[in-house]
Amino acid sequence: MKYLNSQEAIQIDNELMSETYKYTLSQLMELAGLSSSMAVEKVFTKKEKNVLILVGPGNNGGDGLVAARHLSIFGNKVYIHYPKPNKNFNHLLRQCESHKVLILDDLSNISVDFDVVIDAVFGFSFKGNKKKSYIEKYLTGILIIKGDIRDPFGKVIKFLNFTKIPIASIDIPSGYDVEKGNTDNLFVPALLISLTCPKLGVKNFKGRHFLGGRFIPNELEVKYELNTPSYHGSEQIVEITN
Amino acid sequence: MKYLNSQEAIQIDNELMSETYKYTLSQLMELAGLSSSMAVEKVFTKKEKNVLILVGPGNNGGDGLVAARHLSIFGNKVYIHYPKPNKNFNHLLRQCESHKVLILDDLSNISVDFDVVIDAVFGFSFKGNKKKSYIEKYLTGILIIKGDIRDPFGKVIKFLNFTKIPIASIDIPSGYDVEKGNTDNLFVPALLISLTCPKLGVKNFKGRHFLGGRFIPNELEVKYELNTPSYHGSEQIVEITN
DSSP states (O other), X not given: OOOBOHHHHHHHHHHHTSTTTOOOHHHHHHHHHHHHHHHHHHXXXXXXXXXXXXXXXXXXXXHHHHHHHHHHHTTOEEEEEOSSOOGGGHXXXXXXXXXXXXXXXXXXXXXXXXXXXXXXXXXXXXOHHHHHHHHHHHHTTOOOOOOTTTHHHHHHHHHHHHOOSOEEEESSOTTSBTTTBSTTOOOXXXXXXXXXXXXXXXXXXXXXXXXXXXXXXXHHHHHTTOOOOOOOTTOSEEEEOO | OOOBOHHHHHHHHHHHTSTTTOOOHHHHHHHHHHHHHHHHHHHOOOTTOEEEEEEOSSHHHHHXXXXXXXXXXXXXXXXXEOXXXXXXXXXXXXXXXXXXXXXXXXXXXXXXXXXXXXXXXXXXXXXXXXXXXHHHHHHTTOOOOOOTXXXXXXXXXXXXXXXXXXXXXXXXXXXXXXXXXXXTOOOOXXXXXXXXXXXXXXXXXXXXXXXXXXXXXXXXXXXXXXXXXXXXXXXXXXXXXX
């Protein structure tokens, strides 16, 4: 199976939404978020579990909002921490609210006993080098304010790095370099849901690993030599075994 | 469980896409079409089966196009008959094409041995009385041209009425009155996938019957007293047993 470099991941995403394949972001996000929620439900089998979803500012966060709604529909008690709402996803947030997903404003004072925390903070377009110093500063415990965009998510990465709650990451663990992986010695999730195809940075990941986002046309499979594993029947996820 | 009258079905659909719940048609159609494809895959278990999808001009047809794509991704050989393409769903058609779904222009000359035909022609907004005489004319074998809108679908209903291929209907069998049901003595599908909630017109349906479209907020469940059956885990369909 192919592990995508950053350029390939971006290209495939762009191609899917090009005039050739005409997927809408809304469709891809619905299927990606649904498959992520299904993998979480498969691995964390407790009923009515408490789920915390850390939602980032971009498309990875959008996948997280979709997953939040589905996990709530599945019967779980779902909370989101969403420090920088993206106005393009107002409808996804509203859907969460109407499905009884609760909003948790402050990670430093949690009273719920969470069974799993979903990392939907940064996806494959995260620039490792650009934000590296920022994360390092947080890891050493020194709070450096670097502007509105970066500040809330430093705290979120720090939370992921120190929490004892099992983590499920969507697409790639947040803060990992998409190609070089866990160069900053960050958290290791218990579960990873790679979307479309895994990225180079998780090639050595040892936890439970599922593939989701079952929408790649065969032409793109061939063009990028993806060799993705076969899904079974109508399932939207498939486990990757090393 | 509630069986919706026509007014309720229309209202719920409108409410889902209102400012209160903010679903996009694209999201609802993706989930409805996916659940329809899953029910077909569950009931018709043959691998690489030949599937024919009859696609209507409205949203029921859109659900059919989404189902066509997913059924092709599941590994089946999928054909669509789509005599009156809806330009709002050009992207769904393009997605079908890029997933190797084939277009069948003429139902009168079929050389493929189909395992199942999916009826995605008319949904809950079909006006039984308005088109009744038209269908009756077709059933008696007299071809009456009644303009571009109605003509191709009379042939399609006639095909459904006389085919020996097992039929799977999405939401309601096409040509049925949404409330009064099979008043014109039309075909009876082997499988019915009701979306959101079944309609009054299928209350006496005896075939295999699944519910799909798992996206109703609890507020609407309560408001319309739907009492829909419980889905299991992360499944997107649930069988309705009388």
